[in-house]
Each structure stands twice: as structure tokens, then as C-alpha cells.
Amino acid sequence: MSSKSGIQNPGPGRSRARTRPTLGARPGSLAPHPFVLVNMAMTADGKIATANRAVSSFGSRRDRGNLLDLRATVDAVMAGARTVDSATVTLGPGPARYRRLRLRRHLAEYNLRVIVSRSGSVDPKAEVFRRRFSPILVLTTRRAGKLKLKKLRAVANAVKICGTQEIDFRRALRWLGGHWGVRRLLCEGGGELNDALFRAGLVDELHLTLCPKIFGGRAAPTIADGRGVLKLADAAGFTLKSMKRVGDELFLVFDARKRASTPGRPRN
């Protein structure tokens, strides 16, 4: 499809050519389920913002570069409503060199953008909606009333209802894969959205930048808030894939551990 800005993007119903590098995409052809990455910067006490949400950007330039590098490997970038309307977030690919990198990888020049908003409370005036470089897809539920849906439909390219009370993320991901050709999806928080993906066992790879700061504060968001799990057996498990120190920051990459393959772990 052609976005409102006229920029070409794969659009609904069209799968992208299978010739491009897989970059860790899930195998499969019919309504493929995207490979899901989560990328977060966190303090040494696991916070992603201060308790008043005033500070949420605290990583180095290198961390920012890491975020843009990762965006240059995916079809779509996703974030929750509070992340989108709490800052000048655009979820875009950034400077021209990253867009050239995308094209060399046979990705669309501009990634799709996905916003998750159960009740449709995301602000239609948020910066992300002012930047028209690529389609914006909103995932929501029937909890969003008619008026909110109408307002969101006016600013988004598609508004998908994926459940009555809660978003069925498996269904949502199948829609992104089958309808929009998303094979790699990068989730950039916040903590509530991440938690739902972790609990559903949908995160394939976790990228964490550990920053040498402590925010503290019981109300400060962490990389996974929301409901969480109540049993060790239900915890999302990962194995460390790589670790790199740059300055005082650690760049960690974890692979999801399949729950069936965690022998010897005590169960509570």
C-alpha cells in the first residue's frame, strides 16, 4: 500500500518477497507469526523510567545507536500507549544511513509502527501520529468505545480489535504477519506491554542495556510490570546469547528458553 505520505510499504494482504535475509524470522509461510524482539534500557535496579515518568531516556549515544541498529532489522516497531504519548516517540527508522541499511536488507525503507492500547486511551495528538512516514497500526479491544475508535481511525492506518477485554496477542501477531507481512517485530516497551508478551511466551529475543544508575521508587516502571507471574514455573526463561561492555554500559542479548527444556529447575 501507499501510506498517507505516499511512501511505499508492503501494506495489508501483501507478503514481502521471501528473498531477503531472514534475520532470525520465524519459519513458516501461512499467516506467519513474527519473530519478536524486546529492547529496553534499564537502570541497575531494573527501572525504565523514574517514578514520575519524567526521565525515561538515560542511556548513552551508543545505546541510542543500538536501538536504531535493531530497528533496521525489523518490519515493525511496537510500543504501548503510555510510551507513545509520554514522550516525543516516533518509532521510526531514524537517519538516512539506517534507511539505506534497511533497503540493502530488502526491508521497506520505513518500518511499520504498531501501538497497543487496550482502552483506546492513546492520545490522537501524540507526536507519532504527526509523522506520516509509514503506516501506523493500533491494536485494541472492544473496551475502546465508539468515540475513541473513531478518533483513532482518523489518525491511524488501521485499528484492529483483537479481543473483548484483553488483547489476544497471538491473534494480533498472526494479523501482523498475515495481513501486513511482518516477519520481525521489535517491541520497545513499556513495562506493561512487555509483561503481556512475556506471559504469553511470545518473546523470542531480549535485548537489555544495563545502565549504571539507580532510580529506585516503588512506582517506577520496570522492564515487565502489568500482572506478572505468580509461580516460578510460569516465569519467562532466557539464556544469555551475548554480552558486550561499552564504557560503563552492558549490552546483553538473551534467547528465549523453551519452557519444556528447563530440566533441573526447582518448581514452587
Ligand SMILES: NC(=O)c1ccc[n+]([C@@H]2O[C@H](COP(=O)([O-])OP(=O)(O)OC[C@H]3O[C@@H](n4cnc5c(N)ncnc54)[C@H](OP(=O)(O)O)[C@@H]3O)[C@@H](O)[C@H]2O)c1
Ligand atoms: N527505558 C526504556 O527503554 C523505555 C522503553 C519504553 C518505555 N519507557 C518508559 O516507560 C514508561 C511507560 O511504561 P508503562 O509500562 O507505564 O506503559 P506502556 O506499556 O508503554 O503503556 C501502557 C498502556 O499501553 C496499553 N497496554 C499495555 N499493555 C497492554 C496489554 N497487554 N493489552 C492492551 N493494552 C496494553 C494500555 O493502554 P490503554 O490505557 O489505552 O488501555 C496501557 O495503559 C514511560 O515513562 C516510557 O517513557 C522506557
